[in-house]
């Protein structure tokens with residue numbers, strides 16, 4: 001139902017160009033839940049906003065975003081308006097900022113129904129009560145203002161708003177990041193059950209792989225604007241092939257500890273400045289398993305032993321995969337041991353060949 005082809009988003013700012021999303025291709029089937037993971041700044045929200053053309057004016061977008069076969073990027077404005085809410089809707093991270101403080105929440109949930117002509121005022125009141133009930137809030141809450149609700153209740157209201165026009169696709173951008181861990185579990189369970197009951201497709205964005213693995217069948221891990229690994233959740237979470245995904249999987253952020261969000265445990269350094277990206281694999285300066293060729297190699301998503309599971313790392317390059325022991329260097333990137341034996345990737349001029357480990361005998 002949704003297909004991104006080579007989606008690229010660049011912000012133009014006074015200091016230059018910020019390549020926030022760089023050539024992302026992903027597909028989502030009806031009824032499927034896809035999780036998008038990655039550190040802060042990896043381009044997840046930019047991607048989410050691009051899906052419904054919600055980006056600011058200074059963003060230049062290229063590629064294709066096919067929603068039920070129609071390209072969102074070239075849709076006329078009237079059609080786009082109908083598609084927002086009615087075909088796809090977004091739950092943003094900060095419910096407090098997304099809700100209007102001077103309108104009762106019931107009126108805000110009813111607004112898209114009325115704007116899209118999907119209900120009369122009387123019907124919309126009934127529908128709002130029903131929606132509130134579905135997200136676990138009593139109908140009288142519709143008369144409240146957002147400041148009268150807790151964080152978890154506000155996030156439930158956001159979900160009710162997203163469901164109001166019965167879209168087939170929900171995009172949830174860090175819907176539980178601002179919540180404490182108990183409420184987070186409740187909201188995730190709510191999203192999961194609504195998606196299953198209504199047969200909706202879901203794109204769930206989070207920096208927390210464990211949240212995604214619990215909600216989504218498939219995961220895509222983003223780093224510096226690119227997808228670096230995709231595959232079934234169990235495979236990406238339990239048998240990550242990209243050293244970055246492995247580090248992310250190992251980093252269970254502590255609630256209330258902002259440091260663990262910015263720099264996952266076991267991984268030093270900061271994400272690269274998008275205006276000054278490293279050459280070759282963007283992750284190589286922080287990669288515990290980096291090989292000399294990583295600073296020049298042109299990495300792309302290569303299939304692992306499971307063709308549904310792909311990773312953009314020279315360690316899973318088709319020519320090297322059969323030579324790697326199971327799990328490759330991603331198995332224990334922090335061990336400091338010798339890099340796995342593998343066929344060197346073609347050398348760029350200037351890269352000293354002697355620094356590459358060459359197997360004397362093929363295993």
Ligand code: ADP
Pocket residue numbers: 011012013018019020038039040041042043044045046047056274
């Ligand atoms: P994430 O959601 O993964 O944290 P974002 O999509 O918010 O990442 O940001 C990706 C990159 O784009 C970051 O480097 C960020 O600084 C930059 N960026 C986001 N929004 C804007 C904007 N409106 N103008 C310029 N740069 C932006």
Ligand code: MG
Pocket residue numbers: 044045046173174
């Ligand atoms: Mg974000």
